[in-house]
Amino acid sequence: MGAALSLPLLAVPALTSFGAWAVSCCGAAACSTLCTACKTCSSSLSTRIAYALIFIVNSILSWVMLTNWAVEKLEAITRNYVKVSCFGAECTGFAAVHRVNFALAVFHLTLGIILLGVHSVRNKRADIQNGYWGPKVLAWIGLIVLTFLIPDGFFVFWGNYIAVIGAFVFIIYGLILLVDFAHSWAEMCLNKIETYDSPFWRFTLIGSTLGMYIGSLVLTILMYVFFAKGGCSMNQAAISVNLILTFIVSAISVNPTVQEYNPQAGLAQSAIVSVYCSYLTMTAVAGEPDDRLCNPLIRSRGTRTASVILGAIFTFLAIAYTTIRAATRTRSLDSDDGYGYQSVNQVNTSQPTRSSMRIDAIRAAVDQGSLPQSALYELDDDTDEEDEASMTEYNYSVFHFIFFIATQWTATLLTMQVNKDEDSGFVPVGRTYFYTWVKIVSAWICFALYTWTLVAPIVAPDRFGL
Structure with missing residues (x-):
């Protein structure tokens, strides 16, 4: 510090x-x-x-x-x-x-x-x-x-136009990762259950699903109690819309038609999306200004300076974590088959690599008796070491591009209609109606992205090889 x-x-x-x-x-x-x-x-x-x-x-x-x-x-x-x-x-x-x-x-x-x-x-x-x-x-x-x-004029233009676009791209990319995580988590649990018939993974899947739905319900109740009193129509609308969308995506997840096209779709994914969107809505209403007396947290004085400083630091930490996760998930996203579906293009366009050709040649030599059987075991060890030593774990250029747009989101967050906190001397991070609406709309976009991943195989089955 x-x-x-x-x-x-x-x-x-x-x-x-x-x-x-x-x-x-x-x-x-x-x-x-x-x-x-x-x-x-x-x-x-x-x-x-x-x-x-x-x-x-x-x-x-x-x-x-x-x-x-x-x-x-x-x-x-x-x-x-x-x-x-x-x-x-x-x-x-x-x-x-x-x-x-x-x-x-x-x-x-x-x-x-x-x-x-x-x-x-x-x-x-x-x-x-x-x-x-x-x-x-x-x-x-x-x-x-x-x-x-x-000159200052350049940064006035940059901050009002270019940085806002970069901030929007960063938010959307983070939401796409969240939806990807929801599908990946559910599919991993289902694969573990099918492979090992493990009670642990059944309990994990069912318990986490129930826990996240309960968490979403608790957050919704807290929001209604503390932030949706009389005269707080904006908060009431945002909380109600979030609750309605939770019911809608949950119903779509277990729809028979959706299940037919994607048997792995279910409540586990919608639970993750629902609790995350409820969290976004909660932080939105908890961070809005108190000019309408709809945010009791601001009126609770306490240690104002400490709360403002810690709030800013945790905000920057959250952005840094999201940035690293977004940047390093690029390779795995590129290798995904579309949440359980395999594209026809992916099947037909795969090309043999030098490593795979070497493996095939050595296996053919073993079959012909030119090499002993032990050569296959040595090959596996050598291949693993070679891949681990040579291939990058993530795309370096994409890594830096994500950091590039993250800086635009940070600058936009800090400069959108901010007001100095007279008690602490610092500027509270995110305590603006702009930031409040960004989080509310982000939750709606997250619901929409998740819904699209459910209905896309129905709308375009050829794209998913169905």
Whole structure:
């Protein structure tokens, strides 16, 4: 946290080198040290953690620069001896937030372009993804400083148009992943039950389904009790629509026609979607402004500063987790067969790889007696080691593209009609009607995406090889 709060000093040329040293020590270097101590920590995992740390620090920095808090504290500590200068640009506010996030966006976009077509860790460019942390951190810091040389007009255009589009794409991609997870979870449990006839997996599937439906019901009741009182028509409508859509998708999941085209469809998937959408609606109404006296959480003073800070940090952590999951799920999404269906195109266009051709050749030699039977066992070991050592675990370019649009969502979240909390001095993250409606509409879109995965095989059976 100390390194994050010291980043505004980068705007002061005399302190740039100190800020670079602090970030390097608290960022990638700390991550490398931690993963060196942990013998089971892979290079791929440490890389993703390092990028997530950079993203979180960048998000906290942009949040702090939303107001004059950091500047005022710095000048107060130095008894006004140090005057913060941002090369003639505004050091805080709308443009400053977009400058910081634009710098990280350019950082990831550049890496994504450089790493296009890298599918093997043996590729020399793969070292850029997993190493060179010192130069990369310095490049990120340099980009932040350089953005303050760009006129404010560019960031007004970027923030009002380009960033909003990127934020929308990020939200939709996250919802697609949620629907994919719902199907994957249910199918995994069903496959375990069919393969092992295990009571454990039956209990897991049934218990998790009931538990999530109960959780959705509890959240709905809490929302009606605390956020849907008289005069709160917006909250009442949002909660009621979410409840109605829960019943609709549950009914569609067990519809006989849907079951005929996809026997694995059921309440397990709809339970996951329902509880997640109920959670989205809950956080939406719990984060709205209290100008209509519909949010009792805001009127509960308590430790206002701590709650605002923790809320911001948890928001950035959630975005970082969603980003990493979205980026690293790319390979598995590419290999999925459409939630239990196999496309005709996938069957006909599969091409033999060099590894599979080598396996076929050795098996033919064993059948002819040219090689001993033990060659097959050695082949399996060698093939596994070769694949694990050479193939990347995820698409590097897509990984950076997801981070690129995540920065746009962070900047949009921070700059949409925000108001300073007078009790804490910070800007609460997400306490706007814009953010409230984004979450409400996201829940509706999630219901729609899930419904489409159920009815798509009925509407276009040829696409799914049915």
